[in-house]
Amino acid sequence: MSSRKPYVRKRYWNEPEMGWYERAYFFEVWRGLRITGGVFLANLWKWMTGRKGALTAYYPEEIRADYAAHNRGKHILTQRPDGRPQCVACNMCATVCPAQCIEIDAAFDPDDPAHPKYPSRFEIDYSRCVFCGMCVEACPEDAIRMLKETPELPGFDRGRMWITQDELLNWQPRQDVAKPYPVTPARRPEGTP
Amino acid sequence: MSPDLAITLVYVGYALAVLLTFGAVLTWVERKQAALMSDRIGANRAYLRIPFTQVKLIWLGLFHGMADGLKLLLKEDFKPITYDKLGYALGPWLAFTPVVLVFAVIPFGGTLDPGRLFPGLADWFGGRTYPMQIAPLDAGLLVVFAFGGISIIGAMLAGWSSSNKFSMLGALRAGSQMISYELVMGLTVLGLILIYGTVDLTAIVQHQSGTVLGFLPAWGIVYQPFAAILFITAGIAENKRIPFDLPEAESELISGYFTEYSAMKQGMFMLSEFIEIAIIAALFTTLFLGGYNLPWLTDAGFVFPGGTAIALGHGWVVVIQLLTFLGKVFLLCSFQILIRWTLPRFRWDQLLSFAWRFLLPLSIANLVVTAVAVWALG
Numbered sequence: 414m415s416s417r418k419p420y421v422r423k424r425y426w427n428e429p430e431m432g433w434y435e436r437a438y439f440f441e442v443w444r445g446l447r448i449t450g451g452v453f454l455a456n457l458w459k460w461m462t463g464r465k466g467a468l469t470a471y472y473p474e475e476i477r478a479d480y481a482a483h484n485r486g487k488h489i490l491t492q493r494p495d496g497r498p499q500c501v502a503c504n505m506c507a508t509v510c511p512a513q514c515i516e517i518d519a520a521f522d523p524d525d526p527a528h529p530k531y532p533s534r535f536e537i538d539y540s541r542c543v544f545c546g547m548c549v550e551a552c553p554e555d556a557i558r559m560l561k562e563t564p565e566l567p568g569f570d571r572g573r574m575w576i577t578q579d580e581l582l583n584w585q586p587r588q589d590v591a592k593p594y595p596v597t598p599a600r601r602p603e604g605t606p
Numbered sequence: 607m608s609p610d611l612a613i614t615l616v617y618v619g620y621a622l623a624v625l626l627t628f629g630a631v632l633t634w635v636e637r638k639q640a641a642l643m644s645d646r647i648g649a650n651r652a653y654l655r656i657p658f659t660q661v662k663l664i665w666l667g668l669f670h671g672m673a674d675g676l677k678l679l680l681k682e683d684f685k686p687i688t689y690d691k692l693g694y695a696l697g698p699w700l701a702f703t704p705v706v707l708v709f710a711v712i713p714f715g716g717t718l719d720p721g722r723l724f725p726g727l728a729d730w731f732g733g734r735t736y737p738m739q740i741a742p743l744d745a746g747l748l749v750v751f752a753f754g755g756i757s758i759i760g761a762m763l764a765g766w767s768s769s770n771k772f773s774m775l776g777a778l779r780a781g782s783q784m785i786s787y788e789l790v791m792g793l794t795v796l797g798l799i800l801i802y803g804t805v806d807l808t809a810i811v812q813h814q815s816g817t818v819l820g821f822l823p824a825w826g827i828v829y830q831p832f833a834a835i836l837f838i839t840a841g842i843a844e845n846k847r848i849p850f851d852l853p854e855a856e857s858e859l860i861s862g863y864f865t866e867y868s869a870m871k872q873g874m875f876m877l878s879e880f881i882e883i884a885i886i887a888a889l890f891t892t893l894f895l896g897g898y899n900l901p902w903l904t905d906a907g908f909v910f911p912g913g914t915a916i917a918l919g920h921g922w923v924v925v926i927q928l929l930t931f932l933g934k935v936f937l938l939c940s941f942q943i944l945i946r947w948t949l950p951r952f953r954w955d956q957l958l959s960f961a962w963r964f965l966l967p968l969s970i971a972n973l974v975v976t977a978v979a980v981w982a983l984g
Contacts, residue, residue: 438960438964442948442949445949446944446945448948449643449947452644452645453642453944456642456645457642466642467641467642467645469646
C-alpha cells in the first residue's frame, strides 16, 4: 500500500568499531590502568626523590616560569645620579592611567632649581593596575618604566597591595642604555643643567 | 571481666580504629592519587597551626579530611518534607552499619596467644589462644553476603523516603545494580569454596599459608585468577563507584539516592563508601591474597625454602601479620582508586548487560571449570 520506508531509530552516538580484543574489555582496561598507573608511579617517584611531580605551580610561593619574554609586570622609577627620582611630579602618568591607580603628591625642592618639583609620595595600587604601560609612554622624563618581573600580587588585604615610593626607587641598574650614569653618584654642582 | 570478653573488646576497638582511619585517610589518598595520576599537586592548603606560634602543619594536605569532616558536622541538617521520616532517618544507618559489620568476620591476623605476649597475665588467660578475628564464625562468608544484602536496603530506603525523583531513580538503579552484582560476586566466590571446602574465613586464610610448586605463595589468586578479577569488578560495582556509579551519577541524578541528605547524614553515605573500599580490599585480601600470610612466614618465624630460618618471637609475628594485612588492604584500596580515576562510566543499559551477559556467564564458566578440576584432581 504505502511505500514508506520502515522507521529506523536515529542513532545519536557513533557506533564503535571493535574487534573481539576490544570487546573482551579486560585487555583495554588493563592497558588504561597501565597508562594511568605508570603516570601515578612516575610522579610518586619524583615526589619521593624530592623533585616536583606536577605541572602545577604553587601560585603565591612560586612564579610560573612561562611568562612571555615581553611581559612587563612591575613599575620602577628611574633615578638621577644622586639617587633622587627622575620624576618631576607632572602627573601625566596619573592622568593617562586608565585604571586611575597612580597617586602622586608633588613637593617643592628649593635646592634643585633645575627640577624644583619632585614627588613626595608616588604610589601605585596594584589591585587596580592593568599593566597597560601607558604611564611609561606618557612620561616626558623617562622617569617611570616597567620591568619584566611580576609584582607580588596575591595578598589578603587590598591596603597592602600598593607599591610604595621606596620600593619603586630600589631599582639599581648596573648600566642603562638610555642614561649613561656616572659610576659614583655625586651631587652635581649648582647651576649645571 | 572474662579474658574472652577483654580480647573481643580489644579486637572491636582495633577494627573500629582501623576502619574509621581507613575511611578518613582514603578520602585524602583518593584526592592525592587522582592528583598524581593527572600531573597535579592535589589538596595541600589546609593546615593546623600550633597555637601561639606561626608553625603551620600542612603534612601534604592530610588535614583536608579533618576540614571536610568538620564542615559536614557543622552544616545545616536539611530535612525534606517527606511522608516517611523514619525511613529517611534510618537510611544512612542501614547503609553504614552493615558495611562496618562485615569486618567482624574477616581475620586480620593469625592466632593470638595473649599469655605469651603478656607473661604477667598468663594465669588469667590460662593458655587460651584466640584467632585474630572479632567473630570466628563457621559461616563467615555467608555472613559477608548477608550484610552485603542489607546495605541494598539502606540505599533503597534512602531513595524511597526522600520524596525526590532523583533519589528514587538512584535508589532503583542502586537496587537493581547491587542485586545483579551480588549474584556475580557470590558465584565467583563459589569456586573458592569448592577448592577450600569451607566458608569459614579463618580456615580459608589458613589454607593459603603454604606455597605451590615450591615458590608461589598458595594464595587464592594463584588458584583462581579469573575469579579474582571478577570479584574485584563486582566489588567495585557493589560499592557504586565509577565506573559503576550509576546510582549516584552526579551528572544525571545530582547525588542519586542521597540527594536529599545533607550534613553528617550525607557524610555517613560518603564514609560508608570509603569504608567499603577498605572492606572490599580486606575481603579480596582474605579470599585471594592470603590474608595476613606472608610467604614463608610461620608462627615460629620465617622459614625460607633454602633451609634458612629466622626465629621470631610471638609478638613480632603478630605485628608482622597485622601489618601485612593492613599493607595488602592499603595497596588494594589504592588499586581501586586507580580504577576509579581511570575508567569512564558505563551507560545504564551497558551496566546491566555487562553484569548479566558478560560477568555472570564468565563466573558460571569459572565455577564449572573449577568444579571439574576439583573433581578430576580429587
